[in-house]
Amino acid sequence: MxxxxxxxxxxxxxxxxxxxxxxxxxxxxxxxxxxxxxxxxxxxxxxxxxxxxxxxxxxxxxxxxxxxxxxxxxxxxxxxxxxxxxxxxxxxxxxxxxxxxxxxxxxxxxxxxxxxxxxxxxxxxxxxxxxxxxxxxxxxxxxxxxxxxxxxxxxxxxxxxxxxxxxxxxxxxxxxxxxxxxxxxxxxxxxxxxxxxxxxxxxxxxxxxxxxxxxxxxxxxxxxxxxxxxxxxxxxxxxxPQSTEALGGMSAQIMLAAWSRLERQGKIRSFHEPSGRLCQFRRCQGGHDVLTRDVGIGERPPMLTITTT
The missing domain is CATH 3.90.550.10 (Spore Coat Polysaccharide Biosynthesis Protein SpsA; Chain A)
Known part of the structure; x- marks a missing residue:
C-alpha cells in the first residue's frame, strides 16, 4: 500500500x-x-x-x-x-x-x-x-x-x-x-x-x-x-444474498465502468467498444442452456449541466 x-x-x-x-x-x-x-x-x-x-x-x-x-x-x-x-x-x-x-x-x-x-x-x-x-x-x-x-x-x-x-x-x-x-x-x-x-x-x-x-x-x-x-x-x-449468476452481471458492469475510466484517463487505448453482452450457462436436461443478457451501462453527465426545470 x-x-x-x-x-x-x-x-x-x-x-x-x-x-x-x-x-x-x-x-x-x-x-x-x-x-x-x-x-x-x-x-x-x-x-x-x-x-x-x-x-x-x-x-x-x-x-x-x-x-x-x-x-x-x-x-x-x-x-x-x-x-x-x-x-x-x-x-x-x-x-x-x-x-x-x-x-x-x-x-x-x-x-x-x-x-x-x-x-x-x-x-x-x-x-x-x-x-x-x-x-x-x-x-x-x-x-x-x-x-x-x-x-x-x-x-x-x-x-x-x-x-x-x-x-x-x-x-x-x-x-x-x-x-x-x-x-x-x-x-x-x-x-x-x-x-x-x-x-x-x-x-x-x-x-x-x-x-x-x-x-x-x-x-x-x-x-x-x-x-x-x-x-x-x-x-x-x-x-x-445474490445468486452467483446475478453477481456475474454485476461484475461485468463494474469491469465496464473501470474500462471507461481507464480509457478516459488515457491509461489504455481502445480500438473497439467492449461488448455489453454476457453469456452464462445453466444445466438443463440435455446439457446446458446458454443465457445471454445485456449488461451494458450508460452514463449520465454531471447534474450541473442539466436544466431541471
Whole structure:
C-alpha cells in the first residue's frame, strides 16, 4: 500500500461510534441533509428503513426520498405510508430518454432533492440501524474539508462474518489496486452507504448500472483528491444474498465502468467498444442452456449541466 494511503487510513478512518447524534445535531448548523433510498422491489425492508430514519434521525434529516426504480411490487406504497417522499425514477426529468440501473436512480435523485449533503443508502438492508446514516454523515458535518464519506462493514453470509462482498474481492479490489492505488485503502469500495456534498456530486458523471460506486470513487478522487475522502466503520451489514449468476452481471458492469475510466484517463487505448453482452450457462436436461443478457451501462453527465426545470 502506498505510504500516502496508509497515512490517509489513519487520519480519515473513524467508527460510527465516534458520531453520536447529539454531536452531529450540534455540528449541523444551517447545513441541510437529504437521505436517498434507491429501491426496486424492496417492500420487505424499505418500510422499516424509512421508519427508523424518521423516528431516530428527525433532528438531522431534512428530507427523506425513495426513488422507486420500476418496482413490480408495492414498494412505493410501503415507502410512502412509512413517511418517505416517493418519486418514480422514470418520471424525473421525463424529457430525457430513460436509462436503467441503480446509478440512474441515484443521479436522478439529485434533481428532486435539495440538501447540501446527500446520503445514499440501499433499501434492502436487514435489521437497519440509524448508525448506518449517522456514520457517513459524521465526517461531512464535522469537517468542511471532507467531500465524500464512504461506509465499510463486515458482510456476513452463510455463517461467515465476511462471506459476502464477493464482487468486491474478486473484481473491484484487484482493479483498484492495479489502476487506482490511491483508492486501495477503501475496505468496501462498492458499499451502498455513503454521503457526499451536493457541490461535488453535481460536478461528476454517474454510471447507470452497478458500476456507479466505482465510478464515483474514481471521478471524485480526480475532482477533490484523496484527503477529501473519509471512511467510517459501520460494524456489520446484512442483506439478501445474490445468486452467483446475478453477481456475474454485476461484475461485468463494474469491469465496464473501470474500462471507461481507464480509457478516459488515457491509461489504455481502445480500438473497439467492449461488448455489453454476457453469456452464462445453466444445466438443463440435455446439457446446458446458454443465457445471454445485456449488461451494458450508460452514463449520465454531471447534474450541473442539466436544466431541471
Amino acid at each position: 502506498l505510504r500516502e494511503v496508509s497515512g490517509w487510513l489513519r487520519r480519515r478512518t473513524s467508527s460510527a461510534r465516534d458520531w453520536p447524534i447529539r454531536d452531529l445535531v450540534a455540528a449541523k448548523g444551517s447545513t441541510t441533509v437529504s437521505v436517498v433510498l434507491p429501491a426496486r422491489d424492496e417492500r420487505e425492508t424499505v418500510g422499516e428503513i424509512v421508519g427508523v430514519i424518521r423516528r431516530e434521525l428527525a433532528p438531522l434529516v431534512d428530507e427523506l426520498v425513495v426513488i422507486d426504480s420500476r418496482s413490480t411490487d408495492d414498494t412505493a406504497l410501503v415507502a410512502a405510508r412509512a413517511g418517505a417522499r416517493v418519486h418514480a425514477q422514470d418520471e424525473i426529468l421525463p424529457r430525457l430518454k430513460p436509462l436503467d440501473g441503480k446509478g440512474e436512480a441515484l443521479w436522478k435523485s439529485l434533481a428532486v432533492t435539495s440538501g447540501d449533503v446527500v446520503v445514499f443508502a440501499d433499501a434492502d438492508i436487514r435489521d437497519f440501524r440509524a448508525s448506518l446514516i449517522l456514520g457517513v454523515l459524521g465526517p461531512l458535518l464535522a469537517d468542511p474539508t471532507v467531500v465524500y464519506a464512504k461506509g465499510c462493514y463486515d458482510r456476513p453470509l452463510h455463517g461467515s462474518p465476511n462471506g459476502g462482498g464477493r464482487v468486491t474481492e474478486l473484481v473491484a479490489r484487484p482493479l483498484i489496486n492495479l489502476h487506482w492505488p490511491l483508492l486501495a485503502g477503501f475496505v468496501q469500495p462498492l458499499a451502498g452507504e455513503y454521503a457526499g456534498r451536493r457541490s461535488a456530486l453535481e460536478r461528476v458523471p454517474f454510471m447507470t448500472g452497478y458500476g456507479v460506486e466505482l465510478g464515483l470513487l474514481i471521478d471524485l478522487l480526480e475532482l477533490a483528491g484523496l484527503d477529501a475522502f473519509a471512511q467510517v466503520d459501520l460494524g456489520s451489514r446484512e442483506h439478501a
